[in-house]
Amino acid sequence: MIVTIDGPAGAGKSTTARKVAERLSFQFLDTGAMYRAVTWLCLDRGIDLQNQELVAAAAQSATFEFQGGQVFVNGRDVTSEIRMSTVTNESRHIAANNAVRAFLIELQRQLAGTANVVTEGRDQGTIAFPQAECKFFLTASPQQRAIRRQKDLARNGEHVALEEILNQQTGRDQRDETREFGALKPAPDAILIDTSDREFEQVVTEIEGIVRSRMLGK
Ligand code: DC
Secondary structure, eight states: OEEEEEOOTTSSHHHHHHHHHHHHTOEEEEHHHHHHHHHHHHHHHTOOTTOHHHHHHHHHHSOEEEETTEEEETTEEOTTGGGSHHHHHHHHHHHTOHHHHHHHHHHHHHHHTTSOEEEEESSIIIIIOTTOSEEEEEEOOHHHHHHHHHHHHHHTTOOOOHHHHHHHHHHHHHHHHHOSSSOOOOOTTOEEEEOTTSOHHHHHHHHHHHHHHHHTTO
């Protein structure tokens, strides 16, 4: 079974999806980490992120490994580095690169294989796994999402003003929603969940319950 959890940054996808996967003993795919890993690779190599061919070639010739929450690019552990705000901000160029998107979608399908998977991102229910049995789209108010992002950054040692995060977030939402290929939008058969005023635990339990009942064919 494939469970897709899409939505904007800060809607709580990662935390929720990881926990749902754990409770169901499903594999977990963090597809945002893949776009971040390609961004990190290009920044590390000094590749112009807007040069679509060079970026795609770099991505295709690198090795990416995702093991229990850790991310490796060409064998190097980049788990914390890919969460830095430079990577977050620059990832928009990678997300807009159609060749990279096609490559990463293929990688996502390969990694999912025939296993039971919870996968989170922007286009998992629409493009990567349109046949998924269970699709969710998480949202939250812009303010809540920015507060969550601020806390995440602080955990990583970066202290950024809320105003600045809100501004960047608005820009990111616009780009995510209007991208030519793989735009952020709910699949027509996705269940929408607003996480603004809810505890993650509650959301996790709701999603877990829906998946379990679908598994039983209810
Ligand atoms: O969810 P995140 O913040 O880790 O995502 C990082 C970047 O990757 C962000 O620019 C959105 C992009 N992304 C995407 O375009 N498609 C996905 N399936 C996942 C992430």
